Amino acid sequence: MYQQIDTYVNKCISLSKEELEYFHSLLQYKKVKRKSFLLRAGEKCDFEAYLVKGCARVYYIDENGFEVDLLFAVEDWWISDLASFSQQKPATLFIETIEDSELLLIDYKSKEALFKKVPKFERLFRLMIQKAYETMMDRLIANISKPAPQRYQDFVKKYPTIPQRVPQHLIAAYLGVSPEFLSKIRTRLSKT
Amino acid sequence: MYQQIDTYVNKCISLSKEELEYFHSLLQYKKVKRKSFLLRAGEKCDFEAYLVKGCARVYYIDENGFEVDLLFAVEDWWISDLASFSQQKPATLFIETIEDSELLLIDYKSKEALFKKVPKFERLFRLMIQKAYETMMDRLIANISKPAPQRYQDFVKKYPTIPQRVPQHLIAAYLGVSPEFLSKIRTRLSKT
DNA sequence: TAAAAGCATTGAACCAGATTAAGAAATGAG
DNA sequence: CTCATTTCTTAATCTGGTTCAATGCTTTTA
Numbered sequence: 001m002y003q004q005i006d007t008y009v010n011k012c013i014s015l016s017k018e019e020l021e022y023f024h025s026l027l028q029y030k031k032v033k034r035k036s037f038l039l040r041a042g043e044k045c046d047f048e049a050y051l052v053k054g055c056a057r058v059y060y061i062d063e064n065g066f067e068v069d070l071l072f073a074v075e076d077w078w079i080s081d082l083a084s085f086s087q088q089k090p091a092t093l094f095i096e097t098i099e100d101s102e103l104l105l106i107d108y109k110s111k112e113a114l115f116k117k118v119p120k121f122e123r124l125f126r127l128m129i130q131k132a133y134e135t136m137m138d139r140l141i142a143n144i145s146k147p148a149p150q151r152y153q154d155f156v157k158k159y160p161t162i163p164q165r166v167p168q169h170l171i172a173a174y175l176g177v178s179p180e181f182l183s184k185i186r187t188r189l190s191k192t
Numbered sequence: 193m194y195q196q197i198d199t200y201v202n203k204c205i206s207l208s209k210e211e212l213e214y215f216h217s218l219l220q221y222k223k224v225k226r227k228s229f230l231l232r233a234g235e236k237c238d239f240e241a242y243l244v245k246g247c248a249r250v251y252y253i254d255e256n257g258f259e260v261d262l263l264f265a266v267e268d269w270w271i272s273d274l275a276s277f278s279q280q281k282p283a284t285l286f287i288e289t290i291e292d293s294e295l296l297l298i299d300y301k302s303k304e305a306l307f308k309k310v311p312k313f314e315r316l317f318r319l320m321i322q323k324a325y326e327t328m329m330d331r332l333i334a335n336i337s338k339p340a341p342q343r344y345q346d347f348v349k350k351y352p353t354i355p356q357r358v359p360q361h362l363i364a365a366y367l368g369v370s371p372e373f374l375s376k377i378r379t380r381l382s383k384t
Numbered sequence: 385t386a387a388a389a390g391c392a393t394t395g396a397a398c399c400a401g402a403t404t405a406a407g408a409a410a411t412g413a414g
Numbered sequence: 415c416t417c418a419t420t421t422c423t424t425a426a427t428c429t430g431g432t433t434c435a436a437t438g439c440t441t442t443t444a
Contacts, residue, residue: 062337070329083326119311126318133325134275137262140332144368145254147430168392176336181431183393339400359421373401375423391440396433403428410421 001029005050005104008076012127013120022117026110030103038079038103039095045084047105051077054101055165059094059173069174072098072162078128098166148177149185193221197242197296200268204319205312214309218302222295230271230295231287237276239297243269246293247357251286251365261366264290264354270320290358340369341377 002024009015015023030049032038039045041061051073058071058079070093073079084091085108106114115122142151152175156163163171168186169179177185194216201207207215222241224230231237233253243265250263250271262285265271276283277300298306307314334343344367348355355363360378361371369377 060333060337062333066337068333068336070333082322086322115315119314122311122314122318123307126314126321129318129321129325130274130278133321133328136325136328136332140328140335141252141254141260141262143332143335144260145252145256145258167390169390178432179392180394180433184431187393361421370402371422372403372424376401379423385444387442387444389440389442391438393438394436396435398434399432400430401428402430404426406424408421408423411419413418414416 002027002104004052004076008050009124012124015118015120019118019120023114023121026106026114027104028106030105032097032101032103034097034099034101036097036101037094038097039081039084039091039093041091041094043091044088045081045091045093046088046107048078048080048082048085048111049106050104051075051079052102052104054097054103055099056095056097056101057166057170059096060092061094067173068176069170072159072166072170072174074161074165082129098170143176148175148181149189151175152182152185153189194219194296196244196268200242201316204316207310207312211310211312215306215313218298218306219296220298222297224289224293224295226289226291226293228289228293229286230289231273231276231283231285233284233286234282236280237273237283237285238280238299240270240272240274240277240303241295241297243267243271244294244296246289246295247291248287248289248293249358249362251288252284253286259365260368261362264351264358264362264366266353266357274321290362335368340367340373341381343367344374344377345381 002020005027006020009020009023027050034054038047038049038056053075056073056079057069058073058081059067059069061067071077071079079095081091081093081095083089084093088108111125142154146154152171155171155175168182172179172182175182194212197219198212201212201215219242220239226246230239230241230248245267248265248271249261250265250273251259251261253259263269263271271287273283273285273287275281276285280300303317307317334346338346344363347363347367360374364371364374367374
């Protein structure tokens with residue numbers, strides 16, 4: 001049950017058996033069907049979730065009801081509305097499963113307790129967010145300076161398994177193009 | 193000399209006099225003219241710099257020579273190519289001052305030593321990057337879902353002092369529009 | 385197993401913003 | 415103070431991508 005997350009954690013920091021067991025004791029296991037909402041904008045996000053199995057998406061809905069997908073999570077990813085979680089304020093994001101999924105959640109108090117008892121985790125989470133930051137930056141640059149077909153190809157190359165698990169119109173909402181245009185891009189690309 | 197950065201640090205973590213002095217001992221003071229490069233893509237970025245005074249920009253140049261501005265830093269901001277710094281690999285970003293500037297730099301080894309000796313700093317840097325991440329995410333969302341005039345107005349509202357210090361074509365490169373179009377946006381807006 | 389709902393494709397009309405080109409205005413270095 | 419460089423504006427034309435609408439295809443769900 002915890003083997004997967006332990007492997008993940010071990011890549012960054014090394015822990016004693018006791019530390020690991022303490023960590024486990026703070027996690028809450030959750031199993032949900034596809035199309036379940038883990039979070040809706042307006043609620044308070046009191047979790048960071050490690051995805052053991054399944055697939056989920058984190059997205060934003062703007063004033064006009066237009067969706068922007070920020071993340072497709074699969075096995076081994078963390079999902080949360082970090083601004084809401086860390087500042088304990090209402091969420092601006094939605095989190096919804098795309099497949100039946102299994103998760104391990106940690107809440108705010110537990111995470112703070114963990115940092116206090118095992119400061120090494122502060123490092124783990126710093127490195128995690130650092131990586132997320134770099135990814136986000138690359139995406140912003142791509143969105144500003146690359147045309148949509150290029151962005152789509154880069155996406156498929158970087159996440160080859162995602163297009164098989166996530167509907168195409170959601171990928172369009174991730175790339176920042178209309179579903180119709182993504183469809184056109186795909187037919188164009190397949191004709192060469 | 194260190195008063196400003198101490199105030200900054202103190203907002204997040206509280207430190208003893210000794211800890212603070214140790215921190216100071218790791219910092220390198222640097223004073224540079226406007227239009228100085230602190231970093232060029234290809235070099236290794238061995239600093240995170242706190243801007244004591246002045247103004248600088250962090251930007252990316254794509255394959256076609258097109259610039260994307262990622263950050264305008266003024267007093268109290270940190271600048272670096274974080275991917276290069278933390279993984280000790282070649283930079284992809286440029287950092288250039290826009291005004292004569294004064295900086296406090298910390299290098300990789302010193303930062304690691306600091307974390308080891310005063311783990312509280314791990315928390316500070318985690319919170320710093322977390323905020324940067326949220327900012328980056330908001331920007332990505334805005335770039336995907338809001339039209340350029342809106343993005344410009346939001347920018348001016350969020351950073352009211354920047355437009356007076358940074359040339360307009362750089363702001364265009366930050367917002368992801370051509371300088372000509374930003375000029376058009378501005379005349380349109382002033383006519384109402 | 386049928387009906388409904390969601391998803392992908394295609395084409396035509398349209399628009400936000402890019403590109404190109406030129407000149408005007410501001411700024412800074414000598 | 416003055417020339418060179420950088421910065422800003424305006425206008426014409428072009429294009430990547432949107433919107434709208436119609437059609438067929440898959441999944442769900444009852």
